[in-house]
Amino acid sequence: MCLTFWYHMYGSSMGTLNMYIEMDQALPSVPMWTKSGDQGDEWHMVELQIDIVAEYRGPGSLYSTFVRPSDSTMCLTFWYHMYGSSMGTLNMYIEMDQALPSVPMWTKSGDQGDEWHMVELQIDIVAEYRVVFEGIIGTSFYSDIALDDITFVPGLCSSLIPACHPLGVESGAIADQDITAKSFSQSSQTTGMFPYNGRLHGGSAWVAGTVESGEWLQVDVGENQYISGVVTQGHATKLQWVTSYKLKFTTGAGDWVFYKINGIEKVD
Known part of the structure; x- marks a missing residue:
């Protein structure tokens, strides 16, 4: 043969x-x-x-x-x-x-x-x-x-993730009371630096009460959602911005988990 x-x-x-x-x-x-x-x-x-x-x-x-x-959910992709x-x-x-x-x-x-076809399978x-x-x-x-x-990627396959759309921080669909922070500047009452001022393209910004690490801004999106990206910007009128941050998330059970890539906490 x-x-x-x-x-x-x-x-x-x-x-x-x-x-x-x-x-x-x-x-x-x-x-x-x-x-x-x-x-x-x-x-x-x-x-x-x-x-x-x-x-x-x-x-x-x-x-x-x-x-x-290390994560039970893997996406197998091949052509x-x-x-x-x-x-x-x-x-x-x-x-x-x-x-x-x-x-x-x-x-x-x-x-x-006579063509190549792609397959994504959730394991x-x-x-x-x-x-x-x-x-x-x-x-x-x-x-x-x-x-x-043939590749293995941790997490959901892209074909199973719903199409991304704004969740409402910029538009105001997420209410002011659903945007909270560990602290905010004491001058917020006169200059508008409350947590809910931390929206894209607003006239002000959220300003933490200290310049130390450990400050946080929290957004309650109301229900479990797929978050495909986070966009941040500095103060609208001043040269002030956050230089780096990490992301945490929870499903409401009380346990907060760092967002990781390949087991390493992602720093932006």
Whole structure:
């Protein structure tokens, strides 16, 4: 048998692609073919002669490294290309405890056109796992399956996050009493530096009662919301502004949590 495939390995931190021949449900310790490192932004073809009379595995499988999520919510993103009149099937499984489930988490069969398609899948698992892609050939060689740009990102997938819109701090939809602070300047009564003056494009600003760290401005948005961004600005008429800050949030249960990226508190 002649095994033919194309591969694309491009990037300064490229890993390794191995190809094994598995027989008797035993994966050999040494791959039949391997390639490591950046191979350039181009596709390469490989032809391998297989002279085996015993049964060996037909579907091709691609395994990720094991994922140990610090956050139970992860977004798996990948691109696939399935083009050909006799196209087979591409499956994606979540493997835990070295056991592959009988039903894939995601599957696609048949000709999907000569174009790339993106998939986002939400994975809510706290245990260690890895992702397994399985490609099953079609009825002839007119069936090309390709995968690219497989990434894991903590948090919700972008397709599951509602479209962003202003929550009402600038417009006034959020009432004055819902904007509070640890302190405010004692001159606020005459110069308008109350917490609720901390709105975008207003005539004044919120000014803390001290210049020490630990001051805070709090906005009650009324209900649980997806917050996709925070915009701040300095005083409307004076050269005064906050140079850095962190974000905390709560669902109302009383526990405040710092906003983090990759486990590190985000500082703006």
